[in-house]
Amino acid sequence: MSDTTSAPSQQPASLKQVTRATRMKETALKNLFLACACVAVLAVILIFIFTFWKAIPVITQIGLKDFFSLSWAPTEGHYGILALLAGSGIVTVGSLALGVPLAVGCAVFLTEIAGKKLASVVSTAVDLLAGVPSVVYGFFGLVILRPIVARLTGGLGFGALTVWLVLAIMIVPTITTLTMDALRSIPMGIREASFAMGATRWQTIYKVVLPAAKMGIVNAVVLGMGRAIGETMAVLMVVGNAPVIPAGIASPLSTLTSQVALDMGYSSGLHRSALFGMGCVLFIISAALVGIVRKMSSMREDGRGRSKHRRAKAADRAAVAAAGISFDHPEDPAEHAPVQVLTGDDVTPVTGVVTEPREGSRARIKRLLAQGSSSAGGSNKNRTNDLMIGVFRTAGVVATAVLVLIIGFVAVNGLPVMSLDFIFGWPEGVNAEGGIFPTIVSTLYVTALAMLICVPIAVLAAVYLAEYAKQGRLVTFIRYAADTLSSVPSIVMGLFGYALFVEAMGFGLSMLSAALALALMMLPIVMRTTEEAIRSVPRYIRWGAYGLGSTKWQVVSKIVLPSAFPRIATGIVLAIGRAIGETAVVLYTMGQAINLPLTPLDSGRPMTIHLYQLANEGINMQAAYGTALLLMVMILAFNLFARYLSRRSASKSKGN
Known part of the structure; x- marks a missing residue:
């Protein structure tokens, strides 16, 4: 009896593992980690x-109305940044128009088309391209791209077109890497379902994979936009630094970042306050872009939280659409029809309403795939597939060629010294x-x-x-x-x-x-x-x-x-x-x-x-x-x- 009664009293003592000093230490460490975060x-x-x-004098002395005007002439007391803001918008939109197709095409090539060895080589090139300093990009644009643009346009080569080319090269690695992550997150089963329906690789990419990765690609583009808006030194070296609305793509202009970098060294008084005001505007823009990306990411996570049944049904629809199949009913019949019984390939409702037998989904898919594999249709489909695969291969080659060109340009001229x-x-x-x-x-x-x-x-x-x-x-x-x-x-x-x-x-x-x-x-x-x-x-x-x-x-x-x-x-x-x-x-x-x-x-x-x-x-x-x-x-x-x-x-x- 003494043994049985003494065991319960000893058990709590044996379970006591953490002393008060240890708990205090753990709490202090947690608070330290929180402070670091x-x-x-x-x-x-x-x-x-x-x-x-x-930037407070911008509000108290210059005034927001004058600050967001067109005239930037600090020596004359004009501190309007609207032309600079427009310049930032122009160079950003142009660089995205050139860079996004190349980056997305390169990402599709690396994830959907290229073999493992080739994908490893090209992805290494993309990663190395991301590590090139911005001042080297600007140097490359100043020495190589500017003279080419000057010969094509008849000007000096400073302006929006040169900046577009430089920034497009700069944002390609960022957008490519993030787009690759988005594409790789798409389950392989979706692709396999599309191929099983008879879709070509291009149809699978265009109608299945890219729509499924849409939110991730948008996030990548938004982050690339932030990189383009915030770039300073590369833009400063090739933009021309004229704080006016440009007359054309070959005309000099200026951006918020380049003007700050250009004027900060000699500014004072209201001039310097206006430059810090530009910094506030840039900070607000970057914070807003991050908020947009996070909101899109949360929406994407909510979408991932749907039931497996609904995701599988959406994948089936996408695969069927990729194969060129359409139903007479605008929605999946199974969502709105009464309870049904499958009889062979036909679907017969079990309600009291007498309806004619409807062609089953399986039979309809087989029939339409057979129709789509005719000589004319199959030939056109294969030609389109070969053409688009070639486009994606070209995007991968261009991304690699740009890295080789930049490294070669610097190496050939720098090795002699x-x-x-x-x-x-x-x-x-x-x-x-x-x-x-x-x-x-x-x-x-x-x-x-x-x-x-x-x-x-x-x-x-x-x-x-x-x-x-x-x-x-x-x-x-x-x-x-x-x-x-x-x-x-x-x-x-x-x-x-x-x-x-x-x-x-x-x-x-x-x-x-x-x-x-x-x-x-x-x-x-x-x-x-x-x-x-x-x-x-x-x-x-x-x-x-x-x-x-x-x-x-x-x-x-x-x-x-x-x-x-x-x-x-x-x-x-x-x-x-x-x-x-x-x-x-x-x-x-x-x-x-x-x-x-x-x-x-x-x-x-x-x-x-x-x-x-x-x-x-x-x-x-x-x-x-x-x-x-x-x-x-x-x-x-x-x-x-x-x-x-x-x-x-x-x-x-x-x-x-």
Whole structure:
């Protein structure tokens, strides 16, 4: 009896696994992770506050009516941005008109047509194209595309047409990658159903796959639009910088971003306030685009939440439509007809109303497919299929050719200047001769400092979102803030960095100011990739650890993060590549002094700014080519290393 009565009293003591101190530690860590996640929210709020604060004279002294007028002439007291806003719209619409068909065609080719090896090569080219710095695109447009446009139009080559070509090349990788993700998310069964109905590959793509991936493609286009609106340095180098409504596609014009970059260096007073007002407008546009994308994504998720029966029925209808089959009834007869009994291939209602036997769906499909396979119809269908497959192949070839052309252009002209003296030498004369060693050091210095600031915050924020957060308004707002932060135009981030870090905090034009601004740009990239990496770790590993008595933080720190490290490293490497190629942010936060920085408060000149100065002023084009080549090699190396880490992680996850 004593044994049986003592067992229940000992059981609660044996189940007590977590002490009060451990619970307090876990709560403190959770709050720390939440604080890191809220950094994105704080950054977005501060960006709006500081840019708006600097733009208050636009409301109090200039007036919104005059601010949204056509005349931009600061020397005469006119600060109207309507022509600049129109210029941004013109270059965005034109670049989308050229870039979207090429990007979607390339994505369709890679996911629906190309073999695995060819798709791997072309997708690598697309990824590398995404890593090319914007200043290199501008350099390419200035040296190669502008003279071609000048010969075709008889002008100087500066204007909307040149900008369209440059921006179209820039947005193709973004739209292609996101469209590929949308197409790959479509179940293979839908394609198989379409092929089983006799549809060609083109009919399946056009009438089944693309409609099913419509929302994802729209999201990709909207994000590409945000990239085009927010681009600064590439546009600045080829747009012509004339703040007027252009007379034609070959006439110079200006955009919001290019005008800010052009005027910021010498502006003051109301002129500078108007530039910050442009920054507010750009920020509102980017935040609105992110809101649109998130709304579309939520609608897409709602659509995915339908029942399997309705999704299967929609897939069947799409496949039947792809095969050229139509019913006399506008809707599926099974949705509105009374209860029916199948008799062979005929459908007979079992109501009291006497109706004539109706041809069954199976028999009708067979008959129409037989009619569609006639010699004339089949020949036309095959010709159309071959033609469109050729179009998609061309899109893939063009995307690869553009990358080869850009790399070849820079390599052929930059290799002759490459030498140890150029890489490790010191600039001479007016900083246009000699080597570029100080610019390399400044670039690596500010990037390393930004990484040290960004990575801990981003990783801990991702841990909160993936392991601790519960779905609600706070988490939704954090994700919205992170997406907004990733879409903020670089020139707006530069204005914010100048207002907060350079002036308000008193860091001046320094490595620290530039690193803090770059860290905010890197933050959403590392956050998103880290969260995805953590979520990819199988749940059963966590359950096993919990079953052994581990705490939440022990599971995260000892199991989850080490398992997800290769993919986390991939995101960090991609963010480093983005920081190395950034121009507009460091233009207003680091300065342009040619010196070797020692402390974080020292100024410096990164490679992107050095390339912009050399190319834009035309003082030493050979040095510009060499700087562009070295910059591209560094960024492409980071991107290839990121792809290697990603493939290695995928191989390990499969047990290879």
